Amino acid sequence: MRISTTALAGLVLGTALAGTLQAPVAAAPPALTWAGCGDGMQCAKLTVPIDWRHPHGRKTRVDLARMxxxxxxxxxGSLVVNTGGGATIQPVRATPTVVSELTAWFDVVLIDPRGMGDKGSSAAVECDTPQPSIAGLILAPGEAGWRAQARANAAYDASCRKAMGAAYAGLTSWQVAHDLEALRAALGEPELRYFGNSYGTVYGQAYLELFPAKVGRMVLDGVPDHTRPSLERWLTEYARTEEQQLGRFHDWCRAGCALGGDDAIEVFDRLLTRVPLPAGKGTVSKEEFLLAVKEGLAPPVWPRLAAALRKAADGDASDLAKLRPLPPESPGYPAGAMLCHDFMPGLPGYREFQAIESRLRAVAPRIGWIHGRYQVARCVGMGKSPAYPPHPLRAEGVPPVLIAIGDTDANTPHSGAEHLAAQIPGARVVRHGDGHAAYLMQSASGLGATCLRRYVHDYLTAGALPRSGARCPGDLMARIPRG
Structure with missing residues (x-):
């Protein structure tokens, strides 16, 4: 069924107003039983209501790990951490250096969102059907491709609903924010000290609104903005950021890359006029070319993108073809469903989306416009409930929050992070030249006491805020080889 823009706006507003009402938490803090679980960690499970609007109803469990x-x-005290991107505990087991330095001051408590969990845990849900490729609407741009993507997403959604059972009804960031509050109480902390990265910042945004009196020190890094009710405005931020990212790649290449003295944007434009491009025994279509470049615009991939464009300009686009996204994971996981419940619980139909896309092309004509399809492909065909749609943030009375914003972050647009910061009284921003998840990536790379990491540590340990307009260099960018 096609949903008009007016109807979609009404759905978003009505559900947002209902969803932001604070639900009561259990009177007694839940008990935690910690036990060694390998890799120097202690693990526990947090028992919480499936739906915090009914705190005495059916329960589910959330995985915790403590360093x-x-x-x-x-x-x-304790610092609660969610690294985003689905699970937190398993990735930190694989690369503990992303947060291990924080144990110099804190018990670092990792929390997985609902449906995700530690390896082998009963809290970790596997959906029989994987989520379809995020590239689906780009590679199949017509109405038939739209319908096929919707069918594939519906099958994924149905398999996660089956795998989670009744607990699927709690798959929103509104519920996770209440889980954070229950964890704070269980830890015996008077306030929540929290580090949220990427999708972990969505849980932080919900907590700021729901429990402002319990906010301690909060760091949000790599922010997806959950405060834009308009789908088109949200997609436009992504489109403009991707277009800017092509310009940043161009500027980086001017200082030396595999393209030699050729202008990166001129090479892009020439190749686009020549599609389909020869690629070994096959070809690269226009859609495949745009998708490959979009994937290559993440800064760590810039050397590969430059070399692939050079090779394509010389007559062989086979390396560009290799930049396409990886196929979907099997089995699937419910983190993708939560994103749809939080950001796109209702979507326009194909024809209405075409009108939105034409306006995206006007503001980001080279590469950014495809981000509309890239994002919508996640959720077209998904069920509309549960839902916690985007809405302006109401977080009065919270203490200062530290928000890190990367100039080269195309994963979560810097304009969205700025939009969020403007709605949090006293929020302080530190800009830096690196990309997404910069604090974690700098920590994992062993860069030492970088500018960004010093700001984060000074704030978490002593409440010291950076000066207004603070800026850090791109410490990771400086290490990218030019090929």
Whole structure:
């Protein structure tokens, strides 16, 4: 069924107003039983209501892992961390250095969102049907491709609903924010000290609104803006950011890359006029070319993109073809469903989307406009409930929050992070030249006491805020080889 823009706006507004009412939490803090679980961690499960609007109803469990402070006698308390991107505990097990330095001051408590969990845990849900490729609407741009993507998403959604059972009804960030509050109480902390990265910032945004009196120090890095009710405005931010990213790649290449003295944007434009491009025994279509370039615009991939464009300009686009996204994971996981419940619980039909896309082309004509299809492909065909749609943030009385914004972050547009920061009283922003998840990536790369990491540590440990207009260099960008 096609939904008009007016109807969609009404759905978003009505559900947002209902969803932001604060539900009561259990009177007694839930008990946590910690036990060693390998890799120097202690694990526990947090038992929470499926729906916090009915706190005495059916329950579900959430996975926790604790990395104890190095010196318990001098620790400053607990720091709750969610790294985004679905699961948190398993990725930190694989790369503990992303957060291990924080144990110099805190017990670092990792929390997985609902439906995700540690390896082998009963809290980790596997959906029989994987989520279809995010590239689906780009590679099949017609109405038939739209319908096929919707069918594939519906099958994925149905398999996650079956796998989670009744717990599927709690798959929104509104519920996760209440889980964070329950965890704060269970830890015995008077306020929540929180580090949210990427999708973990969506849980943080919900917590700011729902529990402003319980907010302690909060760092949000790599922010997806959950405060834009208009789907078109949200997609336009992504489109403009991607177009800017092509310009940044161009500027980076001017200082030396595999393209030699050729102008990167001129090479892009020439290749686009020549599609389909020869690629070994096959070809690269226009859609495949745009998708490959879009994937290559993440800064760590810039050397590969430059080399692939060079090779394509010389007559062989086979390396561009290799930049396409990986096929969907099997089995699937419910994190993708939560994103749809939070950001796109209702979508326009194909013809209405075409009108939106024409306006995206006007503001981002080279590459950015395809982000509309890239984002909508996640959710077309998904069920409309549960839902926690985007809405302006109401977070009065919260203490200062630190928001890190990367100039080269095309994963979560910097304009969205700025839009969020403007709605949080006293929020302080630190801009930097790196991309998405910069704090975690700098930590994992062993860069030492970088500008960004010093700001984060000073704030978390002492409440010291950076000066207004603070800016850090691109410490990771400086290490990208030019090929």
């Amino acid at each position: 104890p402070a190095r010196d318990p006698a001098r620790k400053l």
